Amino acid sequence: MSRLLNKLAFANPWLVLLVWASFVALHATYYVESILASFPADGEWYARSHSYQLLAFSFVRFPLWLVLLGAYFGFRGYWQGKASAPSKRGQA
Helix, strand or coil, X not given: CXXXXXXXXXXXXXXXXXXXXXXXXXXXXXXXXXXXXXXXXXXXXXXHCHHHHHHHHHHHCHHHHHHHHHHHHHHHHHHHHHHHCCCCCCCC
8 A cells, every 4th residue: 555655646746737637627528518418408598508517617526626636735745745754763
């Protein structure tokens, strides 16, 4: 488990951002298309547009993605600080 955490903590931050952004884009696409596919034809005209649904995504789902990204970078800072701190093992 520790090896996996080390790999996650010391991953390239640009790669992490790229993967995060691609998953956000995939989720936004899925969200918009699934909402519009099940939307009734007699619904409000503005709610049937992609831009309105993307705006709804940005208010409802995107903050959760930002929290996830912040949690990762918080974990990264904690784990790197823990790895660089001198070990207190053997000191009395």
